[in-house]
Amino acid sequence: MDPSSINPSQPTSFAAILPSNSFTFTANVESDGGTSESSAIVTTSAAPVVSLRTAFNAAAPANHLPTELVIKVLTSGAWKDWWELVALTHICQHWRNVALGTPQLWADAAQSAFNSDRPSWNYQCLPTFVARSGSCPLKVDLQALASLTIDIEDMDDYAVLEPHLSRITHLSAQSLNITEFVQFVGEHGLRIHNIESLHLPYVKRTFLGELLIIDVNKLRFWRNTDFPRLRSLTISTYCFKRHVAVSSLTDLVLHDEPRDYNEFLAALRRCAPGLESLTLHDWSSPEPEWAYRPAPIPSAPSVTIQLPNLNFLQVSLASESGSTAPVAFLFACLSFSADVAIRLDWKCNPGDFRELLPKHVVGLHAPPFFDSLCLHLYAAPYATTMHCYIDGAERLCIRERPLHPCYPEGRSFGDFLDEHRHPTVTQLAVDFDMDPGKGYTLSGHEHGFAGFLRGLPNLRRLDLVGNNIGDAKLEFAKAFLGLSETAHDGSPAQAAGRTLGFVCGKYGDDGRSADADLAQLEQLLKAHQAAGGARLGRLEICAPDPFRETHAVMSRPGYPYVYDVPSSAEKAASLWLRYMLRFRMLVDEVVFVGHVEKRGLGYRVLSSSTAVAEHSTRSRGDKARGTKTGRKPAWKGR
Structure with missing residues (x-):
């Protein structure tokens, strides 16, 4: 056909030009006063496309995989972000049907949407993900606690999570202020009564340079029956009050120093019977400038807190703190079994740690004693760690910085090694986790190696x-x-x-x-x-x-x-x-x-x-x- 014979003002069937028994493609182009505007209307026959898709799905090997195997693929780490899961559901119709019938997939997709850095996309997809998740538990990770309500309200779709708050089993917010914390404890918290892990590690405690004080009278007291499944709590020590220390807790992680030791001990006493793990990060004395009144460490504990089920205790001091007084007072307040695994991270080199630990702790002061050691050397931040084992299980871990050039007046590397001369040790591992170019950090310490090993006479x-x-x-x-x-x-x-x-x-x-x-x-x-x-x-x-x-x-x-x-x-x-x-x-x-x-x-x-x-x-x-x-x-x- 001669292209010059085509009249642009009349509809032309391209079926005559391209013979086909399956498709009909027509174009209608009209001229409008010589302007360049035009419109095209394309119509296709849906039946041939459906037929082609059905034939492809029937022949594709992926379409014949057992349903159990497809579920295993979709739930075994094949995707990381929610849009990757969406792509997997379009491999074939069989995979899509399996994915739509697996609610846990969409609960994981909702968690990915909350945790991602693309909020404009995420919240548009949340209604679909939450609807497909059925009755599966939801895990919510946020950058700020306000994202739980504000960002969804901005799109006039607060109802996305409103009916499903009782399904949330994990909630994490990286930052919040005092007002948000008080509101959460009083209003939103009780609506998430099935929560199992709550992580609120950091709180903004100042405004325009002034310390914000939590009015405990405005905090709602959480009864033990309000959160019967709450096992793990990560929270700023500044916000750790008796009001939130429910007795069901087994794992407690606290950040920053306490404002008042009496408040801290009162809160810890409430949840102490069930605690199995206690971690204190950046632990130090309350500084006077952070409070309206000085809050020094008491000279002696007024009460001893019993921790009958505790099996792991970790304490790390703030980097600027070189005093052992906070840890000494802490151990004086706590009573736990002899086989508790203890980790101490000084971030400095304060001195002999052996006088701080309770005398009944196994391995150091009581049998069975340590049988294996691992000396772990780091180049940055010039840290040195000693892992102490009994029957293959770690019972004590001490991390200091005896090699750090910023502490020339502190203890030497040899002093650190001398504290770990245990005659019962039969195995020693030394892990040089250092850059070979940073060998100068060990310069001058080689003479201490022989002395350290001579203190291990049974080393095999x-x-x-x-x-x-x-x-x-x-x-x-x-x-x-x-x-x-x-x-x-x-x-x-x-x-x-x-x-x-x-x-x-x-x-x-x-x-x-x-x-x-x-x-x-x-x-x-x-x-x-x-x-x-x-x-x-x-x-x-x-x-x-x-x-x-x-x-x-x-x-x-x-x-x-x-x-x-x-x-x-x-x-x-x-x-x-x-x-x-x-x-x-x-x-x-x-x-x-x-x-x-x-x-x-x-x-x-x-x-x-x-x-x-x-x-x-x-x-x-x-x-x-x-x-x-x-x-x-x-x-x-x-």
Whole structure:
């Protein structure tokens, strides 16, 4: 057809130009006085589209997945934000039907909408999400408590959450002021009677430089029956009053210092019987400038609060506080069982902590005593942490800053180590969670390593994980080898039964640093034997995966072994070829964590939550003769 023969003022059927038995597409273009305005009317036949869509859905493999599997995919972390869930529901009609029939998905989508940084989109979608969530519990995370009502009222749709307040089981608001807190306690709080966790960590306490005082007479008293399911409460200590300390609480997290210790103790006494975990952040003395009258720490507690079910207590002091008086008074006010796990975060280096802890606490003052330690060194903020374990469970954690350059007059690194000389310890891990370029923070402290290990006469195992900072790892290994000469009974079997775990190389390295580390370790072992030292019983070598920067202390709650560090099988195989025979001349048994060969002599798999392959260099004859290796029959936690 000649295009010049088409009359633009008459409707033209393009079916004649493009033959089709399924679609009819017409265009009507009219000229209006020579102007450029035009309109187009497009009509399509819905039946062919529906037919095509039905055929596609019938043939698509996703359309034939079992409903249970689709639910598993949709609820197993396949999406993070609500718009990603919406996209998943359009994969095919089958997936959409399954999603629409799964109310928990839309309850999670509503939580994502509240927690996202796109409020204009989120609140437009909330009515749909809440309606589809059925009767599922709702979790609401807000930047400000006012968002629970104000932002929805602005769009004239307050009814979105109004009928569903009783379904809210989790409510979190990052900030609020005193007025909002008083209103929430009195008006909105009681309407969320099924809430299980409430998080209001920060409150604005001043206005134009003046402190705002909470009038307790205006606070509604929460009866225990008003919130029978409230288990977790995170709140500013400034707002922690008896009015909100219901007896159903099991987890209590408080931020900032108390304005008045008597008010704090009165509130804590009300919820104390059921508390299992108590965390106090930025704890310090009430400052006089923050109150109309000074509120010093009382000289002695007027009452002792019983915490019969407490199993975890964490106290962190404000960064500007270097006094132990707040913690000393706190421990004097509390009474708990001997096996409570305690964490102290000083953010400074105040002094000896042992005098602060109750004398009946296990591990330090009473049996059973600590059997494992982990020294965790950080480059920033120059913090040092000692984790103390009993039977694989952490019972004490002390975090200080003895390496911080801002505290030149404080305690040294050696003083910190001296406080943790526990003769009953049999395992020690040192995690160098530091940048190799920040090695100057350990400069001058190497001499304290040997003294620290001499205070652990029963040490049977040393794990050195993390980056190699200068010669720090070698200094620890040298001190560990020297223990064989000063064992408490002097028996050769004790000396030969020690195990050294060594993580070689740097995270993100191509392997050259690992080779250099093992070469230095080999020279250390040779020098040790040349000086008449006993052979090491077992050496475990781990080459970390360069693509997984994971430190052992952070990846699991128990004692960190070298085989808990993600290893590289390729690097392990390469190092095994170069160093297995060389170390076999110096050590009774050598293990390269992650190295897998064909099954044969010496092949074993470490029993752990994730199977880790190792290659042992002990011969079959050694095993038949029962040569001691120092490895315990069953490792803790394994």
